[in-house]
Amino acid sequence: MSVIYDRVALIGLGLIASSMFWAMKRAGLAGEVIGYARSAETRAAAREIRLCDRVCDSAAEAVEGADLVVLCVPVGVMGAVTQEIATALKPGATVSDVGSVKGAVIEAVAPHLPAGVHFVPAHPMAGTEHSGPRSGFAELFDGKYCLIVPIPGSDRDAVDRLERLWQGMGAKTDEMDADHHDLVCAVTSHAPHLIAYTMVGVADDLRRVTDSEIIKYSAAGFRDFTRIAASDPTMWRDVFLSNKEATLEILGRFTEELFALQRAIRTGDGELLFDYFTRTRDIRRGIIEARQDTDAPDFGRVKRG
């Protein structure tokens, strides 16, 4: 793989940015990677583990001379960060982001960018429940999708170049518009996260079942919810507030369906339940076949004898 951008600036140094750094290094995709994080503690941690070739103390300094600037901050502060860097951007540079919501980010970022700077929003659909500069690893994007969301008037060469970068970091890329992106993510990510948070909150709140019981017996299903409910609170607060409409739409649909199943339980309609549960199995099979998960019975957790 050869260098795609001579200089890349990562603004924000959490899970995604730190994984991007290691993935770019693995494949030699960037001549130099400059990093910036708002918190002095994060910058110190980054310097300690040699995350980025250079860590700057201001966002404006970090983007100077960069061919690609990637905003890796919570969706709620994308606009403010763009204002900080706007005048320091190199003419002809590409600005991208990794936000989980695209409509609100485009609205917040695009108006602040000077003419001659290309904006190519993107969203790598990969993550873990960990956050911070120490949580990244080069393999995070391997085989996962990164959605590229060009805006009207996006420069084709700038879009293609960013796609090559993501492919070089191991991801598969797809393009779609912002509205469709936000709906797809409400279904595959935002609503599931809110539901997982809710279920974990209910368990925590139940007086007649102790916390230690919930934890001890979690392998029976609950555990799968706690992983995604442990994700970064700031990031997720911003996601829900900025993808409000699509998330609420899906949650409305979810509640409708849940009520129908609750009713079937109450009335003893075993046939409805059986048919419903049979249908959901097929989706799982599709995911296994698309290699977006492992089929190992133990989920890859235990070494097999």
Add this chain to the structure above:
Amino acid sequence: MSVIYDRVALIGLGLIASSMFWAMKRAGLAGEVIGYARSAETRAAAREIRLCDRVCDSAAEAVEGADLVVLCVPVGVMGAVTQEIATALKPGATVSDVGSVKGAVIEAVAPHLPAGVHFVPAHPMAGTEHSGPRSGFAELFDGKYCLIVPIPGSDRDAVDRLERLWQGMGAKTDEMDADHHDLVCAVTSHAPHLIAYTMVGVADDLRRVTDSEIIKYSAAGFRDFTRIAASDPTMWRDVFLSNKEATLEILGRFTEELFALQRAIRTGDGELLFDYFTRTRDIRRGIIEARQDTDAPDFGRVKRG
């Protein structure tokens, strides 16, 4: 480990029974293990892969002379199976089960057992989304809990002996009464499964997002739901119908909480969301510390470089 029962009969040869067989073999816990399954296809598969030392064509034949009989059939047919074997049981034998619900199983099984046979209900809290005789593996119970649910008048020696068997198969054991068991499982297992089924059903039903999009982008959170929503439909139908009250109670609580979070999204109450999401993180930490899951950022799915 030495032999705990000279002869064990497994009635039903799905994921749990087949894993029990391999786990008993691994530690030499049973002199001989006899198996029975209602379907001729399952019996043929069991014979082919040498699951059980002997596979019988009737349940009554399988339990003859057995010191321990374990009912590994869906909760809804426990009563009928017990009627089939009742007169063939050896005096002094222990009958147990592995059902996910205990109140309804005790009600269905206990009345049919002859005097002098000990009934010790149990529930291993481990599983995968796979089912059938070929899905079992010896490590399934390692480090997981098996809840033992003695009934009033349960023979102490019979209870202790069954606990030793489960410990020998790698499980940790705890005792609790049936009502508490059913509530704990409604929280940690039954409600999460119904919620996962619902979310997968919603996704499947949404016309504006294609199935292939849902599958491709599932790594963003949705995937964690599909695993548990792929579990055996018959088993889960029976679980919900036989643990109706506790499941509906937890689902009611869940809906309340979900509405509160939906309202916070609608009104833009970021503080409520942030606080809620911060609280749920602690539960996850507890699960990691209790070693009921792995903390690996990639969930153990990918070999790290």
